[in-house]
Amino acid sequence: MDFLGFTLRNNLFVAPMAGVTDRPFRQLCKKMGAGLAVSEMVTSNSLLYGSAKTRRRADHSGEVEPISVQIAGAVPEMMAEAARYNVKRGAQIIDINMGCPAKKVCNVMAGSALLKDERQVGRILEAVVKAVPATPVTLKIRTGWDSANRNALNILKIAEQSGIRALAIHGRTRADAYRGEAEYATIAAVKAAAHIPIIANGDIVSPEKARHALAVTGADALMIGRAAQGRPWLFREIEHFLSTGTHLLPPRVDEIHAILLAHLEDLYAFYGIDAGVRVARKHIAWYTRGLAGSAAFRHAMNQLPDITGQRNAVNDFFFTLAEKDERLAYDSHAPHAPIEDSGVLAA
Known part of the structure; x- marks a missing residue:
């Protein structure tokens, strides 16, 4: 695509998810x-640029191009500075977050709260595009604030006039959060009506659902978030x-085991020992x-305080499964836990 x-392998994108789409996961x-793969959102608050978390989120060492970084905030000048930063x-694409429904984001009038103020949307988009004229800027939104205020078409017009190069839309309103089914009619x-690429997001949990969403x-492309957590082979x-129908x-149990072990080592190296163990828990789950037997395993694993304990527990669990030569028993249509409830945010 x-x-x-940029020439991409295909039109399947990883959705930005705070606390999930770090460099190892991307x-x-x-x-x-x-x-x-779009990065987890980076704050536009310049006071946080020196924090360890922000430095990690701006670390793209060895990452496969193109590098797309999402920024979040409500003040045009700060968003412009975040884009330049x-x-x-190393960012080659700047993505603007106007889709996150989390209360702590919306309470500061960022994320999907901005959909309430179309004039401010325009100010932010124009400021960011002007700040990085040689870098494509994209936007991620929801269909609107609530069912009575679906204004994605208005936002599209503002985005195109501001110089936004592509628009991703999650098929829910901010009020919906992650409840119910994504509605594709607005997308x-x-x-x-669009003259720029449109990326559809929401409930793309299986190959059949992907084909349906495109149809x-x-x-032009699909964006996949929660369904890829612990299931990166979905892509x-x-x-x-x-491509084939x-x-x-x-995947066999031994392949899942190998993928998970490699992912854990990347997490330990990226975050360091203490933080790595904490971050690894949700991925293992x-x-x-x-x-x-996964429920009992997860309960015991979450009590383990160090890398050695995690590695040994994962190996023991998967070696037991491998003896039975089992394949992944995963219901792709099972409901996912809401992102806010699982400790991460999705734009």
């Missing part, structure tokens, strides 16, 4: 079939299905979801 001057998803540190209406929205499964076999 040709996208904003790299893994790209390796397993994603064409593009991240471009200087289809936006695509019909009903007419979108290769969708890629294969869209046939399904890949689900996601990888083992749906496997026999």
Whole structure:
């Protein structure tokens, strides 16, 4: 896929999720079939640029290009500075967060709260585009604030007039959060009116759902978030299905084991020992979801305080499964826990 001057493997994108789409996860998803991965959101508050968390989020060492970084905030001048800051540190695409429904983001009039103020949307978009004229700027939104205020078409017009190069839309309003089914009708209406690429997001949990979303929205690309947590091979499964109409076999237990171990080592190296152990817990839980005996395993694993304990527990769990030669028992249509409840945020 040709996208904003870059040649991508395909039109499957990793959605930005705070606390999830760090560099190790982005790299893994790209390796397993994603064409593009957008970083977890970086604050526009310049006072936080020196924090360890912000430095990690701006660390793209060895990352497969193109590097897309999402920024969040409510003040045009600060958003412009955040864009310049991240471009200087390797960002090749700047994405603006106007889709996050989390209360702590919306309470400071950032994320999807901005959809209430279309004039401020325009000010922010124009400021960021002007700040990084040589770098493509994209935008992620929801369909509106609530069911009575779906203004994605208005935001599209503002975005195009401001110089935004692509628009991703989560098929829910801010009020919906992650409840109910994503509605694709608004995305289809936006695509019909758009002169820029449109990326559809929401409930893309299987190859069949991916094909359906593309068909009903007419979108240029798909953005996948929660469904890829602990299941990064979803990208290769969708890629294969869209190109051939046939399904890949689900991964064997030994492959899941190997993918998880490699992911854990990347997390330990990226975050350091203490933080790495904490971050690893949620990923281990996601990888083992749906496997026999996983509930008891996760409960015990969450009590382990160090890397050695985590490694040994993961190995013991998967060696036991491998003896039975089991494949992943995962229901792709099972409901996912809301992102806010699982300790992470999705734009």
